[in-house]
Amino acid sequence: MSNQGDRKIILGIAGLGTVGAGVVKIVEKHKALLAARAGCPIEIGAVSARDRSRDRGVDLSPYNWVDNPVDLASGGVNVVVELIGGSDGPALALAREALGKGIGFVTANKALIATHGKELAALAEKTGAPLKFEAAVAGGIPIIKALREGLAGNAISSVRGILNGTCNYILTRMEREGLAFDEVLKDAQALGYAEADPTFDIDGIDTAHKTAILAALAFGTEPDIENLPTEGIRNIAPVDIEYAKELGYRIKLLGVTQQTEEGIETRVHPAMVPTRSAIANVMDATNAVVVDGDAVGQTVYEGAGAGEGPTASAVLGDIVDVARGANGPRLGVPAEKLKASSPVPVAKHRGTYYIRLRVDDRPGVMADITAVLAEENVSIESMLQRGQAADGGVYIVLTTHETVEASVAATLDRFTKLECVLETPTMLRIEA
Ligand SMILES: NC(=O)c1ccc[n+]([C@@H]2O[C@H](COP(=O)([O-])OP(=O)(O)OC[C@H]3O[C@@H](n4cnc5c(N)ncnc54)[C@H](OP(=O)(O)O)[C@@H]3O)[C@@H](O)[C@H]2O)c1
Structure with missing residues (x-):
């Protein structure tokens, strides 16, 4: 952009938990860097969360506080950043309000995009509003951009990922220490690696949300969480980890979407992967995604899939993209051209x-x-x-x-x- 005039990105941030506070910190810390890269200043206009009095380790006094996050889509904000979570409730209400008004919407919310992605993409394309969700899959790894932009010249044959750090951490410790699933889960909860209610992670639901998004981007199908066969890691026994090792494999929770002769197969389950493969060597809470494309061959992406810094990094990447005016089809192809998912039965x-x-x-x-x-x-x-x-x-x-x-x-x-x-x-x- 040659003539920036007084153009500015004014953010409205909904949700000030782990990721929200991380975004505020980066916006403050990297003001000059972000302005140079975005081509205009990026500022925070207003913020919202449930508890105004909570100490979040960041000074929120310069920003307007809004009690109802949906109100962020009014009053001068031109990019809403949704970091509340959940497929419905305030996150969905805010998405509809912002996109309906043509206001940019950046989110880390995989449940929202996996469940309402097609509707939101269609709305964004109708009003011209940017819709970005890099942080929704594999945290700090820019896999959405890789699929939507960098690999746009490829017919993709498969995308496979370790997309949930909690599960990978549990499986890694089960293998290293020969411990039972329940024992490691308890310890992971005490150490903050697993939530008090770990269902979303260990039953594969979180991985399924992310896999549904990857399937949409790889194959131009609508995100379809309803028909995605999903198994978690609760039933993995130490004895299977031992036998896997003996046979030359490691057990990982995978999200897989691939083109087969029958059609597109998308599934989430624990799998045995050859010990020498790249994906087998992704340990602890790290995430990884392996993509096979017809022109590029295989590419592998690895990094932190969660946490304040990595997730906020992905959110900022999206905000800078919006500032630069990058605004192609929101799910890789125009929403109206997304195919029905018609998944191949497992x-x-x-x-x-x-x-x-x-x-x-x-x-x-x-x-x-x-x-x-x-x-x-x-x-x-x-x-x-x-x-x-x-x-x-x-x-x-x-x-x-x-x-x-x-x-x-x-x-x-x-x-x-x-x-x-x-x-x-x-x-x-x-x-x-
Ligand atoms: N944490 C990660 O590493 C990570 C990684 C990738 C993606 N994500 C995604 O990022 C999003 C945020 O995750 P997080 O870990 O930052 O969550 P979090 O720490 O639980 O923070 C959620 C925030 O949303 C606010 N909130 C909840 N309900 C609200 C409501 N009804 N109205 C207004 N504010 C409300 C909370 O307010 P109070 O603070 O006042 O309670 C809190 O500030 C989720 O979609 C998550 O899936 C997170």
Whole structure:
């Protein structure tokens, strides 16, 4: 921009928790840097949260305080920054109000975009309002920009990510210390790595929100959280982590969206990934995303997926983008051109599988197991029998050749009914 005149970005910040306070700090600390990069000053006009008296470690006295966050979309603010959270409630009301008035809307809220992304993108495109959500996926990693802009020349074949730091932290400690899931979860809560109510994280819902957004950007489909098969990490046992290691794998919670012969498959589940792959070596609370594009090949993005600084960094990137006037189709293609998601059912997934059974230690058991596998047309790649399981019987651990998930499901169902099988079998998908 050559003639800036007295143009200014005036922010209205809704939510002053971890991310909101982080954004205020960066706007104050990097005033000159941000103005140079944005081509105009970036200032805070008004702020909103629930409790006005709470000490947030930042001086809020220079800004107007607004009790109802929706009021931020009135009175001089030209970019609203929504850092409250939640798919509905004040976040959605504020998004509709701001975008409806043509006011820029920047958010870190994955639940909002995964649930109402198409509606909000359509509204933004109608009024010309910028809509940005870099911080909603993988925190500090600029994966939204990578998919929407940097990789725009590629047909994407797959996007796979470790998108939830809490789960990766828990799985890392289970592996390193040989601890049970519940033990590590308790410790993670005490250390602040997991929320008091960890459901969103450990049951894969947070990863599903982020994966739905990545699927939309990669494949031009509307974000579809309703039809996204989602499994978390509650049932991962130390024994599976041990066997995974022995077989050359590590267990990670993955969000996957990929083009297959059947269509687009999008799913969230724990998976065994080869120990030598880039994604297997992403440890602790770190996030990573691996993208395969037809022209670029494979690119890997890794960094902090949460926390004050990394998340605020992504929010500021969006604010500077808005100041610069970057305003293409909000979800990568115009909202009206987004395809219905029509996901491939997980039963049609083709892949290789790990199955662990606890069985009676007596002759004939192996024959019963292999008979079921043969009848269901599931061919075995490797099979191990291990000594006494702690709670009686022995473990049989097998991996399959490529097969369709419906066959694996039928096999597991029949295993469960065998007299010699002592507990519900464990199944994990293997991601090459
Ligand atoms: N934390 C992270 O590392 C991270 C990473 C990526 C994305 N995000 C996303 O960023 C957003 C904010 O997360 P956060 O961790 O900063 O959350 P947080 O620390 O819980 O802060 C939420 C803020 O929203 C305010 N708030 C809640 N309900 C409100 C209401 N009805 N009206 C007005 N204000 C309200 C709270 O006010 P009070 O302070 O007065 O209670 C608080 O300041 C969420 O969408 C989250 O998913 C967070």
